[in-house]
Amino acid sequence: MDDMSQILNTIKELPAMPNVIMHALNVMKDPDSSAKELAKVISYDQSLSTKVLTLVNSAYYGFSQQVTSIARAIALIGMSKAKNIIITVAMRPMLMNQGDKELWKHSIKTAVGCEYIAKSLKIMDADEAFVIGFLHDLGKVVLNLKDPALYTKVKETAQVSSNIVEIERLYFGTDHCQMGSLLTKRWQLPLLINNTTKYHHNPNLSSMPTACTLVYLVDLLVQDNFDPETLDPDIMKNLNIKIDQPLILKENVLAKAEILLNELST
Numbered sequence: 392m393d394d395m396s397q398i399l400n401t402i403k404e405l406p407a408m409p410n411v412i413m414h415a416l417n418v419m420k421d422p423d424s425s426a427k428e429l430a431k432v433i434s435y436d437q438s439l440s441t442k443v444l445t446l447v448n449s450a451y452y453g454f455s456q457q458v459t460s461i462a463r464a465i466a467l468i469g470m471s472k473a474k475n476i477i478i479t480v481a482m483r484p485m486l487m488n489q490g491d492k493e494l495w496k497h498s499i500k501t502a503v504g505c506e507y508i509a510k511s512l513k514i515m516d517a518d519e520a521f522v523i524g525f526l527h528d529l530g531k532v533v534l535n536l537k538d539p540a541l542y543t544k545v546k547e548t549a550q551v552s553s554n555i556v557e558i559e560r561l562y563f564g565t566d567h568c569q570m571g572s573l574l575t576k577r578w579q580l581p582l583l584i585n586n587t588t589k590y591h592h593n594p595n596l597s598s599m600p601t602a603c604t605l606v607y608l609v610d611l612l613v614q615d616n617f618d619p620e621t622l623d624p625d626i627m628k629n630l631n632i633k634i635d636q637p638l639i640l641k642e643n644v645l646a647k648a649e650i651l652l653n654e655l656s657t
Contacts, residue, residue, distance in 0.1 A: 409481040471518035503648040504609035530571025604629040
């Protein structure tokens with residue numbers, strides 16, 4: 392057993408995938424499943440049902456009519472977007488409790504940015520882009536569970552040094568990319584999520600460089616101190632696009648993310 396697996400196995404309270412996410416994914420794996428079955432999964436959880444309806448009626452989706460039923464909500468936004476809402480809402484306690492508020496906010500911003508750019512520039516499926524953006528830093532939860540005090544030092548040091556992967560390796564002997572990859576395997580999440588979790592800091596090592604580069608770009612883009620000069624041109628060529636005004640793109644992403652964050656915070 393390697394050191395990374397040992398870290399994962401020594402954490403007594405390693406988070407399990409929330410049941411509602413597991414059920415939703417199982418429904419969507421079945422080619423014969425319907426929106427009605429997914430609505431039933433959501434309806435079992437009253438707080439989730441409330442949040443789904445709140446979000447569908449929010450400015451983020453912008454529907455003109457008021458939506459009052461889960462089945463109608465799914466019919467309007469589609470099963471993939473409904474799944475994204477389930478994952479976002481169900482993962483919030485884990486990211487907030489075992490990470491921190493900033494990790495939660497960064498995950499939402501990255502998800503929205505990946506979705507926005509994927510849709511605008513037709514890079515990949517926008518709904519899949521949302522999920523890989525949201526889950527990219529899942530490994531930080533694992534490292535924080537392993538040693539919260541030590542991971543606080545990592546975050547403090549990263550504010551000065553900025554290269555959090557190197558700092559994590561210095562303190563833990565591994566990093567959030569590796570730990571996130573192991574956790575997604577344990578949760579039996581799709582290969583795309585595993586790959587982008589593992590390689591979003593090194594997309595050129597991935598067998599899925601386009602998706603990983605999208606997360607790499609947005610991960611940097613939504614940072615407070617984002618500098619377009621920090622984008623590695625050797626990595627960015629994987630997207631086969633030119634971003635002429637990255638700071639305006641950042642403003643658009645953050646404005647859209649703020650709408651979703653406000654809705655999810657209520």
